[in-house]
Amino acid sequence: MIKVENVAKNFGGIRAVDGVSLSIEKGSITGLIGPNGAGKTTLFNIIAGVFPPSSGNIYLDGEDVTNLQPHELFHKGLLRTFQIAHEFSTLTVLENLLVVPGEQPGEQLRHSWFNFSRVKEVEAKNRERALEVVEFLEIAHLKDELAGNLSGGQKKLLELGRTMMVDAKIVFLDEVGAGVNRTLLNTIAKSIQRLNEERGYTFCLIEHDMDFIARLCDPVIVMAEGKLLAQGTIDEVKNNEEVIEAYLGTGRKHERKAPA
Ligand SMILES: Nc1ncnc2c1ncn2[C@@H]1O[C@H](COP(=O)(O)OP(=O)(O)O)[C@@H](O)[C@H]1O
Numbered sequence: 308m309i310k311v312e313n314v315a316k317n318f319g320g321i322r323a324v325d326g327v328s329l330s331i332e333k334g335s336i337t338g339l340i341g342p343n344g345a346g347k348t349t350l351f352n353i354i355a356g357v358f359p360p361s362s363g364n365i366y367l368d369g370e371d372v373t374n375l376q377p378h379e380l381f382h383k384g385l386l387r388t389f390q391i392a393h394e395f396s397t398l399t400v401l402e403n404l405l406v407v408p409g410e411q412p413g414e415q416l417r418h419s420w421f422n423f424s425r426v427k428e429v430e431a432k433n434r435e436r437a438l439e440v441v442e443f444l445e446i447a448h449l450k451d452e453l454a455g456n457l458s459g460g461q462k463k464l465l466e467l468g469r470t471m472m473v474d475a476k477i478v479f480l481d482e483v484g485a486g487v488n489r490t491l492l493n494t495i496a497k498s499i500q501r502l503n504e505e506r507g508y509t510f511c512l513i514e515h516d517m518d519f520i521a522r523l524c525d526p527v528i529v530m531a532e533g534k535l536l537a538q539g540t541i542d543e544v545k546n547n548e549e550v551i552e553a554y555l556g557t558g559r560k561h562e563r564k565a566p567a
């Protein structure tokens with residue numbers, strides 16, 4: 308579904324992503340792991356069109372989407388979640404879902420100036436969808452709560468919920484589990500699994516919690532220092548020498564290579 312071809316990104320003198328090529332298979336929940344500063348978030352931002360790569364290409368279902376803007380990718384079903392922006396904290400949970408740009412073609416919207424009942428119809432449909440989303444994510448009891456009053460984990464669920472207001476094909480989640488308590492992390496994991504199985508969402512997620520990755524992700528891709536280090540099942544990458552080395556820091560390999 309996604310093909311990343313030889314992508315690099317420089318920030319001044321820093322080579323944040325250094326010639327990465329990888330594929331994300333349709334229907335997979337692909338994990339992206341690696342030590343801090345590995346370039347994971349930068350790669351996500353490039354794929355989601357937040358900024359272009361310094362070199363290389365991104366393909367979505369075979370189409371070159373390298374220089375598309377986030378909203379263009381959004382309408383192609385490629386979504387990257389963002390923290391609920393500050394200005395949305397004074398909206399309720401339901402309102403936060405209703406402000407997600409809809410899918411109605413501009414045609415219909417223009418017609419709606421002359422067709423009040425059509426507007427009402429779209430509004431009612433969106434509201435129905437938003438109510439389904441909060442049910443699905445088990446936050447129906449919070450639907451009228453201000454987003455600013457939610458816990459960290461509940462906010463993450465709402466971020467995930469926003470992707471459900473459109474027909475997403477592939478969703479990128481950056482550290483969805485960070486600072487989330489066990490119970491809510493469980494709800495998040497369950498929701499990701501159900502969206503994958505029941506609605507055919509493909510996911511790519513960055514996460515530090517290895518239990519979370521082990522539970523959900525196959526394959527797992529490992530990055531370090533801007534480069535792709537390994538790819539495989541969680542057990543394969545966990546036992547990969549270079550991966551262990553990257554996580555434990557330099558030196559060990561030399562130690563072992565040194566003559567006894
Ligand atoms: N906007 C930026 N400007 C300058 N350097 C950046 C920027 N974003 C990331 N970096 C640098 O790029 C490297 C990779 O960062 P990042 O992609 O955030 O890694 P990760 O998400 O794996 O922790 C780091 O050295 C980081 O300091």
Ligand SMILES: [Mg+2]
Nearest residue numbers: 347348349481
């Ligand atoms: Mg990051």
